[in-house]
Amino acid sequence: MAKFNLLNKIFNTGPLLLLYYLSISEIDTNLEKVFEIFTFNLPIIIIYFWILKRPSVLGTGHIFVAGLINDVVMGYPLGISSLSYLVVCFFSNYVRNKSVNTTIASDWITFFVALIFANLLFFSLLNNFSDVVISYTKIGYNTFFTLFLFPILWLFFSFYQANFIGGQDA
Amino acid sequence: MAVSRDDFSIAFRSALLQRGGAQKFSILSLTILAIFIFFLDIYDFTFVKKTRSIINDIVFRVSYITSSPSRFIPNLGESINSHLFLKKENEELQQVIEKYKSLDLNLEYLTNENRNLRKILDAENIINDKKHIVLAKVLIDRNSPFLKSIIINKGTQSGIKKGMPVTQDSYLIGRIVETNYLSSRILLLTDLNSRIPVTLGANSIQAILTGSGSQYPKLEYLPEEYEAKDGVTIFASGKDGFFTPGTPIGITTFNTGKYTNQVKLFVDPNQLSFVTVNIIRQNKEKF
Numbered sequence: 001m002a003k004f005n006l007l008n009k010i011f012n013t014g015p016l017l018l019l020y021y022l023s024i025s026e027i028d029t030n031l032e033k034v035f036e037i038f039t040f041n042l043p044i045i046i047i048y049f050w051i052l053k054r055p056s057v058l059g060t061g062h063i064f065v066a067g068l069i070n071d072v073v074m075g076y077p078l079g080i081s082s083l084s085y086l087v088v089c090f091f092s093n094y095v096r097n098k099s100v101n102t103t104i105a106s107d108w109i110t111f112f113v114a115l116i117f118a119n120l121l122f123f124s125l126l127n128n129f130s131d132v133v134i135s136y137t138k139i140g141y142n143t144f145f146t147l148f149l150f151p152i153l154w155l156f157f158s159f160y161q162a163n164f165i166g167g168q169d170a
Numbered sequence: 171m172a173v174s175r176d177d178f179s180i181a182f183r184s185a186l187l188q189r190g191g192a193q194k195f196s197i198l199s200l201t202i203l204a205i206f207i208f209f210l211d212i213y214d215f216t217f218v219k220k221t222r223s224i225i226n227d228i229v230f231r232v233s234y235i236t237s238s239p240s241r242f243i244p245n246l247g248e249s250i251n252s253h254l255f256l257k258k259e260n261e262e263l264q265q266v267i268e269k270y271k272s273l274d275l276n277l278e279y280l281t282n283e284n285r286n287l288r289k290i291l292d293a294e295n296i297i298n299d300k301k302h303i304v305l306a307k308v309l310i311d312r313n314s315p316f317l318k319s320i321i322i323n324k325g326t327q328s329g330i331k332k333g334m335p336v337t338q339d340s341y342l343i344g345r346i347v348e349t350n351y352l353s354s355r356i357l358l359l360t361d362l363n364s365r366i367p368v369t370l371g372a373n374s375i376q377a378i379l380t381g382s383g384s385q386y387p388k389l390e391y392l393p394e395e396y397e398a399k400d401g402v403t404i405f406a407s408g409k410d411g412f413f414t415p416g417t418p419i420g421i422t423t424f425n426t427g428k429y430t431n432q433v434k435l436f437v438d439p440n441q442l443s444f445v446t447v448n449i450i451r452q453n454k455e456k457f
């Protein structure tokens with residue numbers, strides 16, 4: 001029983017470790033080498049899915065810290081990624097409070113709204129308060145592929161939740 | 171209708187203020203904290219600068235360690251292959267050495283001639299001494315879709331300052347944009363924010379090399395009558411007082427490239443392991 005609990009705890013921390021690892025490591029989801037325009041924002045998908053389905057897996061404090069680490073590694077002004085992640089968190093929390101049963105389609109639509117707001121905040125802050133110039137085309141591609149890949153990752157995370165973590169939080 | 175509005179406000183408030191379980195902090199309090207940190211960083215207060223510098227050094231080191239598996243696994247196959255073909259490679263390398271030995275004699279003559287010509291030009295900022303060069307290892311090469319930069323393991327402790335040019339095998343790859351005590355950030359030539367004054371062709375035509383966010387930077391502000399030719403070598407002009415004049419950068423690919431006025435860099439910015447920072451004095455114009 002104790003062994004089972006330990007395993008369960010390890011699986012529970014999986015999404016959080018992945019979020020931290022994506023923030024701090026060289027690993028990225030910029031696959032421009034594979035396909036010229038292919039980039040997507042995996043941390044946002046992780047945050048949205050797990051806050052929606054299993055909030056006990058990702059704490060908001062951890063999300064905030066992961067955002068700060070991401071800013072340090074990427075060279076963005078401190079706090080900007082945290083703000084963007086917290087916007088996603090807020091939308092996800094709101095959808096969870098408002099709905100009883102969600103489907104992949106409903107999650108996809110609400111994720112689109114969350115993604116648009118998070119990116120809007122991120123890039124308008126970067127544009128207005130920093131000297132960093134960013135290509136709008138790339139922002140568009142990034143947003144599109146993040147949205148496009150959401151259902152695939154939704155299925156993958158659902159499978160992980162069903163097989164390694166367990167049912168939904170209360 | 172009133173019920174629906176109440177429902178909305180309850181869900182909204184709950185989403186912002188809810189705590190419990192793993193959610194130790196409410197989203198509202200963390201958002202306020204993030205905004206506070208953001209503005210402290212934007213307005214560049216001295217204590218924030220120092221704190222950020224320390225945090226950067228720590229995070230970059232941790233990031234380097236955590237990224238080790240991702241660096242090791244892709245290189246594993248390459249290492250096995252290189253061991254298998256060691257003998258053949260050795261023979262090929264010996265042939266190359268012989269070839270370079272013959273070229274070396276010619277190089278010595280050209281170096282002397284170049285040195286004498288530079289003395290005539292009185293180019294004060296051309297410094298090639300080893301004491302003015304810092305060899306640094308690339309700690310993080312995170313290929314962001316928006317910013318093209320890398321982190322190296324040398325900082326202000328080694329005399330690195332903002333704006334200093336960075337080269338690999340004597341080819342320009344970028345400049346220092348952020349310095350910490352033990353690490354620095356290099357803005358690569360491919361980044362959208364990069365602008366470098368360059369010279370090209372036999373007539374020393376002046377232009378600006380602009381990062382495009384892709385692997386190929388572009389040439390801007392070329393003279394109107396300039397006739398585009400492929401294969402022309404681009405050098406740093408040093409007009410800004412930071413870059414050493416004559417540092418090779420790349421070759422033009424005007425007609426073969428995907429976009430107009432493209433430049434193919436001599437060094438692939440995605441394959442950097444070690445770089446050299448040229449600790450040269452800023453060349454201030456004397457009027």
